[in-house]
Amino acid sequence: MYEFHARRRIEFSDTDMAGVVHFARFFIFMETAEHQMLTGLGVRPGSYRDASGRSFAWPRVTATCDYLAPARYGDELDIRVTVERLGRSSLTYGFDLSCGPVRVAQGRITAVCCALEEGGVMTPVPLPEALVERLGQPLVG
Amino acid sequence: MYEFHARRRIEFSDTDMAGVVHFARFFIFMETAEHQMLTGLGVRPGSYRDASGRSFAWPRVTATCDYLAPARYGDELDIRVTVERLGRSSLTYGFDLSCGPVRVAQGRITAVCCALEEGGVMTPVPLPEALVERLGQPLVG
Amino acid sequence: MYEFHARRRIEFSDTDMAGVVHFARFFIFMETAEHQMLTGLGVRPGSYRDASGRSFAWPRVTATCDYLAPARYGDELDIRVTVERLGRSSLTYGFDLSCGPVRVAQGRITAVCCALEEGGVMTPVPLPEALVERLGQPLVG
Amino acid sequence: MYEFHARRRIEFSDTDMAGVVHFARFFIFMETAEHQMLTGLGVRPGSYRDASGRSFAWPRVTATCDYLAPARYGDELDIRVTVERLGRSSLTYGFDLSCGPVRVAQGRITAVCCALEEGGVMTPVPLPEALVERLGQPLVG
Numbered sequence: 001m002y003e004f005h006a007r008r009r010i011e012f013s014d015t016d017m018a019g020v021v022h023f024a025r026f027f028i029f030m031e032t033a034e035h036q037m038l039t040g041l042g043v044r045p046g047s048y049r050d051a052s053g054r055s056f057a058w059p060r061v062t063a064t065c066d067y068l069a070p071a072r073y074g075d076e077l078d079i080r081v082t083v084e085r086l087g088r089s090s091l092t093y094g095f096d097l098s099c100g101p102v103r104v105a106q107g108r109i110t111a112v113c114c115a116l117e118e119g120g121v122m123t124p125v126p127l128p129e130a131l132v133e134r135l136g137q138p139l140v141g
Numbered sequence: 142m143y144e145f146h147a148r149r150r151i152e153f154s155d156t157d158m159a160g161v162v163h164f165a166r167f168f169i170f171m172e173t174a175e176h177q178m179l180t181g182l183g184v185r186p187g188s189y190r191d192a193s194g195r196s197f198a199w200p201r202v203t204a205t206c207d208y209l210a211p212a213r214y215g216d217e218l219d220i221r222v223t224v225e226r227l228g229r230s231s232l233t234y235g236f237d238l239s240c241g242p243v244r245v246a247q248g249r250i251t252a253v254c255c256a257l258e259e260g261g262v263m264t265p266v267p268l269p270e271a272l273v274e275r276l277g278q279p280l281v282g
Numbered sequence: 283m284y285e286f287h288a289r290r291r292i293e294f295s296d297t298d299m300a301g302v303v304h305f306a307r308f309f310i311f312m313e314t315a316e317h318q319m320l321t322g323l324g325v326r327p328g329s330y331r332d333a334s335g336r337s338f339a340w341p342r343v344t345a346t347c348d349y350l351a352p353a354r355y356g357d358e359l360d361i362r363v364t365v366e367r368l369g370r371s372s373l374t375y376g377f378d379l380s381c382g383p384v385r386v387a388q389g390r391i392t393a394v395c396c397a398l399e400e401g402g403v404m405t406p407v408p409l410p411e412a413l414v415e416r417l418g419q420p421l422v423g
Numbered sequence: 424m425y426e427f428h429a430r431r432r433i434e435f436s437d438t439d440m441a442g443v444v445h446f447a448r449f450f451i452f453m454e455t456a457e458h459q460m461l462t463g464l465g466v467r468p469g470s471y472r473d474a475s476g477r478s479f480a481w482p483r484v485t486a487t488c489d490y491l492a493p494a495r496y497g498d499e500l501d502i503r504v505t506v507e508r509l510g511r512s513s514l515t516y517g518f519d520l521s522c523g524p525v526r527v528a529q530g531r532i533t534a535v536c537c538a539l540e541e542g543g544v545m546t547p548v549p550l551p552e553a554l555v556e557r558l559g560q561p562l563v564g
Contacts, residue, residue, distance in 0.1 A: 011455045012469045013306065015299035017355055018188035018198040019261050022295055024168035031165070032434045039497075046435045046496050047159035057159040064205035070261065073299055073469050074462075120160050122211065152314045153328045154445055158438035158496055165436065173293050180356075187294045187355050214328050214440055215321075300470035300480040301543050306454070309447035329441035339441040346487035352543065402442050402493065 002135045004037035004081040010073050020070035027063055030095045030107050033079040041134045047116065055116035056125070061090070065107040075099045086137045089113050089124035143276045145178035145222040151214050161211035168204055171236045171248050174220040182275045188257065196257035197266070202231070206248040216240045227278045230254050230265035284417045286319035286363040292355050302352035309345055312377045312389050315361040325413045329398065337398035338407075343372070347389040357381045368419045371395050371406035425558045427460035427504040433496050443493035450486055453518045453530050456502040464557045470539065478539035479548075484513070488530040498522045509560045512536050512547035 008029055016022040035045040047057040071077060078098045085092035095107040114122040132139065149170055157163040176186040185191075188198040212218060219239045226233035236248040255263040273280065290311055298304040317327035326332075329339040353359060360380045367374035377389040396404040414421065431452055439445040458468040470480040494500060501521045508515035518530040537545040555562065 011451070012298060012458060013304055013451050013454065015469075016188070016294060017297035017299065017301045018200065018257065019299045020200070023201040023204055024165050024172070024295065027165035027168065028434070028436050031436065035435060046438075047157070059159065059161070059211065060164040060208050062205070062207045063164055064203070066203045067201050070200065070263065072261070116159065120211065120213070152310070153317060153439060154310045154313065154447065156328075156440035157435060158440065158442045160440045163436055169293070169295050172295065176294060187297075298470070300482065300539065302482070305483040305486055306447050306450035309450065313447070329439070341441065341443070341493070342446040342490050344487070344489045345446055346485070348485045349483050352482065352545070354543070398441065402495070404493065 002083050006033035006036050006079040008077045008079060010071055010075045012073055015073050020072055023067060026065050026105050029077060029079060030109055033081050034093055037081050041131055043128055043131045057114050057116045057122060058111040059114055059122055061110045061112055063109045065105055067105050069102050069104045071099055071104045083135055083137060086135060086139050088126055088139060143224050147174035147177050147220040149218045149220060151212055151216045153214055156214050161213055164208060167206050167246050170218060170220060171250055174222050175234055178222050182272055184269055184272045198255050198257045198263060199252040200255055200263055202251045202253055204250045206246055208246050210243050210245045212240055212245045224276055224278060227276060227280050229267055229280060284365050288315035288318050288361040290359045290361060292353055292357045294355055297355050302354055305349060308347050308387050311359060311361060312391055315363050316375055319363050323413060323416045325410055339396050339398045339404060340393040341396055341404055343392045343394055345391045347387055349387050351384050351386045353381055353386045365417055365419060368417060368421050370408055370421060425506050429456035429459050429502040431500045431502060433494055433498045435496055438496050443495055446490060449488050449528050449530060452500060452502060453532055456504050457516055460504050464554060466551055466554045480537050480539045480545060481534040482537055482545055484533045484535055486532045488528055490528050492525050492527045494522055494527045506558055506560060509558060509562050511549055511562060
């Protein structure tokens with residue numbers, strides 16, 4: 001199974017008045033690690049217009065996070081990304097976030113590769129072939 | 142089942158370059174609706190110190206969101222909050238987010254009532270009795 | 283001078299580990315109040331495509347904030363917006379943010395009305411005439 | 424004059440629907456670069472409790488940013504931090520943010536070293552001596 005590792009230092013603005021990282025920030029940490037993985041695989045993440053003028057985006061269909069221990073300002077997170085499921089248009093990522101030996105969170109995000117039409121309509125399109133080849137995992141469903 | 146409704150207008154800073162609300166913002170929308178519900182029930186949400194000097198917080202143990210349709214700048218969201226499960230120290234909220242007749246997302250968050258000790262250690266404590274009474278639902282587990 | 287008032291409740295996610303509102307959030311508070319003002323004047327704020335298919339945005343050229351007192355979770359802010367200067371393409375807003383009798387911050391933002399061309403190039407265009415009429419202030423420069 | 428350089432990759436969640444980095448994010452970029460500088464100088468930034476149990480924080484008294492060119496998703500920012508003014512309790516930082524040869528923004532932030540008392544009251548205290556020595560600049564005012 002393809003696996004990618006990212007690192008990230010917790011910033012002051014990631015925290016809230018309880019003195020720990022705000023729970024919604026973990027979704028940003030996961031998304032950015034996913035984007036670093038895709039970039040490393042030669043795929044454009046985010047939202048973009050290709051050479052032919054078509055626009056694409058990767059909207060999420062589901063996102064979940066289990067919080068196991070608090071993360072704090074200054075901590076360095078290790079983020080392990082795996083591809084749990086490869087569909088025709090969709091990717092399900094698994095995330096493990098640790099701070100040293102302590103696992104702080106685990107999450108899962110399913111994103112869909114979409115064409116972004118005029119008026120903002122999003123239509124699923126097949127995953128980029130190059131990505132499927134690079135991941136080397138069987139497509140499911 | 143106790144039910145609460147909140148409304149919220151999408152702001153420019155909620156959006157990303159795909160032209161729609163960034164997926165992580167939905168967790169903020171859910172949290173704020175939860176806090177409005179708790180405040181209305183006479184319970185202090187967030188993180189606070191009580192009259193006796195003890196500090197409390199409501200850390201999340203799990204948060205999930207399914208995205209059904211994009212939400213856009215200027216949209217007004219209706220957020221319906223229900224209490225899906227009432228534990229000894231924990232609450233599981235369900236959220237339905239709609240924009241007019243369109244359901245844009247549904248989510249679930251489990252939060253735990255904790256005492257916040259010196260050094261930032263968080264220890265689960267029983268839910269405030271007044272809250273349990275107000276909700277009028279059986280405790281589970 | 284045209285004057286607009288907005289109100290906003292501080293959310294948990296606006297805070298940081300120092301126990302107060304994070305300083306960067308005040309810029310979001312100011313921007314949203316500005317947008318509410320423009321919407322009330324019949325002008326489309328944010329970034330949009332008009333009926334003829336042209337896209338527009340209001341990028342900022344400068345933003346500043348002086349912090350006078352901390353704002354805290356649950357506080358309700360009164361935000362007074364004035365138009366300090368009306369240029370051919372630009373607007374300079376002044377902001378006073380108070381919490382009850384306490385002034386917590388004052389800021390200033392200059393935004394420029396721009397056409398958003400292919401490739402993301404932004405070109406200043408004259409302010410909407412209807413806006414200039416509604417504000418009833420002399421153009422400067 | 425003391426000078427520090429930081430680098431930062433623009434993330435998807437830094438953008439807004441105009442397709443560029445949201446203006447308020449630049450204040451986060453500046454703050455994080457400041458914190459990296461302070462950490463490198465052996466000073467604890469953010470908000471913390473020292474060995475004797477006293478709490479400290481660095482609230483901002485003013486923050487400003489001039490926007491010179493848009494920054495976009497995937498850009499790598501070079502952030503140059505200088506200390507423009509060293510007061511008894513306060514530091515004024517200057518920031519230059521560039522993307523390759525293009526200057527995208529310049530900013531200034533004044534922060535005050537404060538003791539954080541019970542009840543959240545913040546009282547200015549002299550800057551840490553070690554910091555003043557390391558910066559090697561004359562104190563003003």
